Amino acid sequence: MSLHYPFPDLPPAGEMTEVAPGVFWLRMPLPFQLDHINLWLLRDGTGWTIIDTGFATDDVRTIWTQLLAKLDGPVTRLIVTHFHPDHLGLATWLMENTGAQLSMTTGEFLTAHVVWHSVGGHGPNFMVEQFREHGLGREHLEKFEKRGSGYRSAIPGLPNHYQRLKGGDFIAVNGKNWLVIIGYGHSPEHMALYCAELGVLISGDMLLPKISTNISVFAATPDANALAWYLDSLSELAREIPAETLVLPSHGLPFTGVQPRVEALHAHHRERLQALEESCEQAPQSAAGLLDVLFGRALDTHQTMFAMGEAIAHLNYLEQAGRLSRSIDADGVIRYLRLQH
Numbered sequence: 001m002s003l004h005y006p007f008p009d010l011p012p013a014g015e016m017t018e019v020a021p022g023v024f025w026l027r028m029p030l031p032f033q034l035d036h037i038n039l040w041l042l043r044d045g046t047g048w049t050i051i052d053t054g055f056a057t058d059d060v061r062t063i064w065t066q067l068l069a070k071l072d073g074p075v076t077r078l079i080v081t082h083f084h085p086d087h088l089g090l091a092t093w094l095m096e097n098t099g100a101q102l103s104m105t106t107g108e109f110l111t112a113h114v115v116w117h118s119v120g121g122h123g124p125n126f127m128v129e130q131f132r133e134h135g136l137g138r139e140h141l142e143k144f145e146k147r148g149s150g151y152r153s154a155i156p157g158l159p160n161h162y163q164r165l166k167g168g169d170f171i172a173v174n175g176k177n178w179l180v181i182i183g184y185g186h187s188p189e190h191m192a193l194y195c196a197e198l199g200v201l202i203s204g205d206m207l208l209p210k211i212s213t214n215i216s217v218f219a220a221t222p223d224a225n226a227l228a229w230y231l232d233s234l235s236e237l238a239r240e241i242p243a244e245t246l247v248l249p250s251h252g253l254p255f256t257g258v259q260p261r262v263e264a265l266h267a268h269h270r271e272r273l274q275a276l277e278e279s280c281e282q283a284p285q286s287a288a289g290l291l292d293v294l295f296g297r298a299l300d301t302h303q304t305m306f307a308m309g310e311a312i313a314h315l316n317y318l319e320q321a322g323r324l325s326r327s328i329d330a331d332g333v334i335r336y337l338r339l340q341h
Contacts, residue, residue, distance in 0.1 A: 165191060276293055
C-alpha cells in the first residue's frame with residue numbers, strides 16, 4: 001500500500017482549506033530550506049482552536065493579523081505540539097492578541113524555558129562542547145559560538161503559564177474528543193492529536209510523508225537512545241491508528257497510509273544504521289567524521305547542528321544495541337568501532 005494524498009493542491013499562505021468537517025489547513029512560510037509549516041484550526045462551537053503557531057517573522061504576524069480579522073468567532077484555545085520555534089514561536093503573541101489559553105505538555109513547556117535561558121545543560125555553550133567531544137572541527141565550532149542561541153533569537157518571548165496536557169487525555173472540541181498521543185525522540189514530550197470520530201490524526205513532526213523528522217541527542221542527555229524512542233513511538237502509532245486515518249503533518253501534504261509510512265521510516269533508519277556500522281569497520285570514527293555517510297551533501301551551519309545531533313543519536317543506538325564500541329581518544333574525541341561477533 002502506498003500513500004494517498006487527498007489534497008494535492010497547496011493552499012496559498014494565509015488561506016484556510018477545510019480537510020475534514022471543522023478542521024482547516026493553514027500553511028505558513030518558514031525562512032529555511034524547509035520553507036513551510038502546516039498549522040491547523042479547529043472550529044469549536046462559536047469559536048476556534050489553533051494548533052501550532054508558526055515562526056516569529058513579520059510576514060507570519062501579518063498573515064495571522066489578516067486571518068484573525070476574518071474569523072467568525074474568537075480564538076479560545078491554543079495548542080502547541082512541541083517546543084520548536086516554528087511551532088511555539090508566536091504563542092505569546094497569539095495569546096496576547098486573542099486572549100486564548102495555551103495548552104501543551106509539561107516536557108515541552110519546561111524544555112522551551114531551559115533552552116531559551118540556556119540552563120540545565122541546554123544552550124549554545126553546552127552544544128559546542130558536546131560537538132567538540134564528537135569531533136566537530138574548530139571552524140564549525142567557532143560559527144556556533146559566534147551565533148549564540150538560535151532558539152532565543154527565534155522566539156521573542158515565552159509564555160509563563162499553560163494548561164497541562166498528558167498522554168491519554170481527551171480534548172473536547174466542537175463536541176468531538178481528540179486523544180492526546182505522546183511521542184518521543186524528536187522532542188521530549190511531543191503531542192499528536194487523534195480524533196477517531198473524524199478519522200484524523202494531527203501528527204506534528206512525529207510522522208511526515210516525505211522527510212524523516214530530525215532525531216537528535218542533546219548535551220543534557222548525552223547517552224539518550226532517542227532513535228529507539230522514536231522508532232518505538234512510530235510502531236505504537238502503526239498499531240493504534242487505523243489505516244484509513246487522514247494524517248495532518250506539520251510539513252508536507254495531508255496523507256493516508258500510516259502503516260506504510262511507518263514501515264518506510266523504519267527501513268530508512270535501518271539502512272542508515274547499517275551504513276554507519278560498516279563505516280566503523282576498519283578504524284574508530286567520530287560522529288563528525290560520519291556526517292558524509294549519513295547525509296552525503298554539503299551542510300550549512302544550521303543544517304550541521306541538526307546533522308550532528310542525528311549522527312550522535314544513531315551512534316548511541318548502535319552502541320546500546322551492542323553493534324559498536326565507544327572509546328575516547330587522547331585528544332578527547334569520542335569514537336566508535338564495529339564490534340566483531
